Amino acid sequence: MQKSTTDLIYSNPHSQVKDFTFDAQVAEVFPDMISRSVPGYNTIIDTIGRLSQRYVTDKSNVYDLGCSLGAATLAMRRAIDAENCQIIGVDNSGAMVERCKIHIQAFKGRTPVEIRQANIQDIDIKNASMVVLNFTLQFIDKAERQALISKIAQGLNPGGILVLSEKITQSDEVSRELLTDLHHEFKKANGYSELEVAQKRTALENVMRTDTLETHHQRLSQAGFNHITPWFQCFNFFSLVAIK
């Protein structure tokens, strides 16, 4: 994992909390922010690497959609045994892409990596053996999620795999409050104050909209995935694999 500065973005009171964006300030502290905010993040990154060793096939494309600083891309590049494939990392944040390119170049690897600045909704997905959406779909407009998942399903070769990790919500209020509280306790145990947790929550309110596990399942089935199974959940964070 890249050396990173401590996330202090929400440590002082903001007179007005602005909507969260993946700007330079966030990109600068991102490894620290995500590992202190998402339970199991390192396990998920390691597992994406393991899955790439198993599923990536010769002469195919691998996509890391919403690649941020390239953590999943690097885990896959370390693990892929297949020949003549390439990893395409895509992110629409200029600040992330700029740092991701430097980060990727700092490590050696056999599989070529291309990092593109683009909206993942606009790119072609073809000849793919593996696609990763690691905490990215939650930032896409809800009405546009089915089209993106269907495009991924169409671009995957038979037997290809999508890894989808998301923060989820629960339709049952008691369960939702419990998992939200446990997540906030997790963040406080990782050094975030009550104020930081509250301000970050407000900042994310309009930009990160979570679905239930059932909605994810329905969307993936509708897209034509044949085998769908969650492999990880901690509080309101989960990861699943969907195989075509």
Ligand SMILES: C[S@@+](CC[C@H](N)C(=O)[O-])C[C@H]1O[C@@H](n2cnc3c(N)ncnc32)[C@H](O)[C@@H]1O
């Ligand atoms: C929570 S981060 C993803 C973390 C990353 N996948 C990892 O494993 O470390 C979400 C990323 O998705 C990117 N993103 C959000 N919407 C996007 C879009 N429409 N097109 C491309 N990237 C997008 C953001 O810029 C951000 O870098």
Ligand SMILES: O=C(O)C(=O)C[C@]1(C(=O)O)C=C[C@@H](O)C=C1
């Ligand atoms: O809920 C939170 O506190 C989060 O920070 C979650 C989350 C995410 O799930 O992607 C949101 C934004 C940041 O990119 C890092 C983590």
